[in-house]
Amino acid sequence: MLLLGIDIGTSSVKVSVVDAATQNILSSAQYPDEESPIKALHPGWAEQSPQMWWEQAQQALERCHAKKAYDPADIAAIGIAYQMHGLVLVDKDQNVLRDSIIWCDSRAVEIGDKAFAAIGEEHCLSHLLNSPGNFTASKLAWVKENEPEIYRKIDKIMLPGDYIAMKLTGEITTSVSALSEGVFFDFKTNGISKEILNYFGFDESLFPVINPVFSSHGTLSTAVAQKLKLKAGIPVAYKSGDQPNNALSLNVLNPGEVAATAGTSGVIYGVSDELTYDQQSRINTFAHVNYAEQQKRLGVLLCINGTGSLYRWAKYNFGAGLTYTQMNNEAKKAPLGSDGLQILPFGNGAERMLNNKQVGAHIQNIDLNLHTQAHIFRAVQEGIASAFRYGLDIMRSNGMNPTVIRAGKSNLFLSELFTETFVNATGVPVELYNNDGSVGAALGAGIGAGIYKSPTEAFSNAKPIQLIEPSTQQFEPVYQEWKELLSLKLKA
Structure with a gap:
């Protein structure tokens, strides 16, 4: 079947x-x-x-x-x-x-x-x-x-x-x-x-x-x-x-479990059993797929509009002829912090986590004698990872404190550098799975059609293919400089 x-x-x-x-x-x-x-x-x-x-x-x-x-x-x-x-x-x-x-x-x-x-x-x-x-x-x-x-x-x-x-x-x-x-x-x-x-x-x-x-x-x-x-x-x-x-x-179906994705947009999504909300609506709460009036399961969602869309933009404008795999390999040639090059990934509409402001995407501190294609690609990945950290801190202030984040090995999580940067920026280990949205929809159909007796049965064979834990590489100074740049743009 x-x-x-x-x-x-x-x-x-x-x-x-x-x-x-x-x-x-x-x-x-x-x-x-x-x-x-x-x-x-x-x-x-x-x-x-x-x-x-x-x-x-x-x-x-x-x-x-x-x-x-x-x-x-x-x-x-x-x-x-x-x-x-x-x-x-x-x-x-x-x-x-x-x-x-x-x-x-x-x-x-x-x-x-x-x-x-x-x-x-x-x-x-x-x-x-x-x-x-x-x-x-x-x-x-x-x-x-x-x-x-x-x-x-x-x-x-x-x-x-x-x-x-x-x-x-x-x-x-x-x-x-x-x-x-x-x-x-x-x-x-x-x-x-x-x-x-x-x-x-x-x-x-x-x-x-x-x-x-x-x-x-x-x-x-x-x-x-x-x-x-x-x-x-x-x-x-x-x-x-x-x-x-x-x-x-x-x-990810039970309270405290957390997922992430970095496709066209970037999302961290955690499950809660409380009718929780952010006073500023920077993160959002919706009924999860297994929500019921008697057993509340809420999805707490942080969204960044421009993640994969920013990487696509970088590909078209700075990586002509390169595949995404080649871009990822090129990004590894630049050092941590991209020699001061900073990128804000907010050029795809009003950002909820920034109180619905349209900050725009920004490339900052370009040195024409220093920065290369590799720096651009790394700075994009570091800027996206920093945006995830910024949003996760909002989630933490609202009681969502993940000890591990699950993600499908697809889109930006195909990049070893991005995955490591995400983990070091957030300080949270990531479990990668060989799964994606279309597979989830297929298994969901099996649950809805009664082929599986429960979601637990539908995912009985699901096992992580990789665990990435924070390293000794110090990303915090890079993030704090990025956060200072964002603060300046928010005040502008």
């Missing part, structure tokens, strides 16, 4: 087929080979076409099938992971009304800030666990205010994974986890927030049916099954935002 996982990323779509019995990955593929475009019609805007995600998912699955490592007819359930906070709008015929306003779009910050003040900061934090900030609810309010002709046509609002599930099944559902990431969910009343609805003037009919994360979100339609060479009627049995799903893929 096989499981299919689909991961709708910002840069590409990846799919994996997993053997349910062994949890082994039989085949994986992604599409496209180059990073997907993000439309920025105005400064601070970021949009993508939902139809593009659907086409990429089909192309990735076709590539996976082409490896002939399995029989597609043996796939018994589908799971979906997706980029969080994106707004997808469809009419009564399930036609998309506009491009998705995605996670790193900053246009709704002011709208969210006004809602925070009007609804009341204490109410928002104690009931929503977040400020409305720059999340999906505020993005929907922006559409209502600025595109009323589109707003009037809306039948349902969705997140990116809901849209892909709709294309597979023809059904539209959501979950408590999804509603919480959009800042629509009231944790005290355990339902959609009446205060958010009343303040913004949203009708509750805009929201889909609420199902558990691990459950059937519809079954594969005959027409789509034929097109994808799959069996009709198999369930989409799991949907989750990428960061809760990344935590699931690393078996």
Whole structure:
């Protein structure tokens, strides 16, 4: 019996087929080979076409099938992971009304800030666990205010994974986890927030049916099954935002367990059993994949918008012709501290951990007679690791004190130098796993379809492939100089 996982990323779509019995990955593929475009019609805007995600998912699955490592007819359930906070709008015929306003779009910050003040900061934090900030609810309010002709046509609002599930099944559902990431969910009343609805003037009919994360979100339609060479009627049995799903893929489900990822954005995600929140909303709390009213499991999330996106920028502008592996090897040639070269990785929209400020990315202290390509690549990795440390200190001030962090060996964690720098910057050991979001989505589907009796069974074979512990290399002076630079930019 096989499981299919689909991961709708910002840069590409990846799919994996997993053997349910062994949890082994039989085949994986992604599409496209180059990073997907993000439309920025105005400064601070970021949009993508939902139809593009659907086409990429089909192309990735076709590539996976082409490896002939399995029989597609043996796939018994589908799971979906997706980029969080994106707004997808469809009419009564399930036609998309506009491009998705995605996670790193900053246009709704002011709208969210006004809602925070009007609804009341204490109410928002104690009931929503977040400020409305720059999340999906505020993005929907922006559409209502600025595109009323589109707003009037809306039948349902969705997140990116809901849209892909709709294309597979023809059904539209959501979950408590999804509603919480959009800042629509009231944790005290355990339902959609009446205060958010009343303040913004949203009708509750805009929201889909609420199902558990691990459950059937519809079954594969005959027409789509034929097109994808799959069996009709198999369930989409799991949907989750990428960061809760990344935590699931690393078996991070219990209080105190912590995961990290460094893809397009960088995230540290810890699990708590308390309705916790940061007074400044620099970190955010959402319902985790295994959240239940009787057994609360909350995901405490730190996000840095520009991690892999900064490394991609460095590749295009300073590493023409180099692969990421070659860039990583080149970075090792520069010394610790990059001979004074410093980089702030904040050029991808408003940063929540910086109180929704748009600081921008900065390259500081360039010496034209000293600094080389290697210094640029190392300074990028050191700047990203320093941003993680800065955010982790915020999490620590809110009671999250990890003794180990789990991460998939992918994206920036493929770099030995970055992984060591991350560990030395944070002072926390990292366990690396041979896992990713698409595999987590596949195993999640197995849980939702009842193939596994529990998440514990789904991850019974999960073992770390590497443990990296802090070394004697002193990163603290490098971090303190970086932090001083950030402080100056925040005051500017």
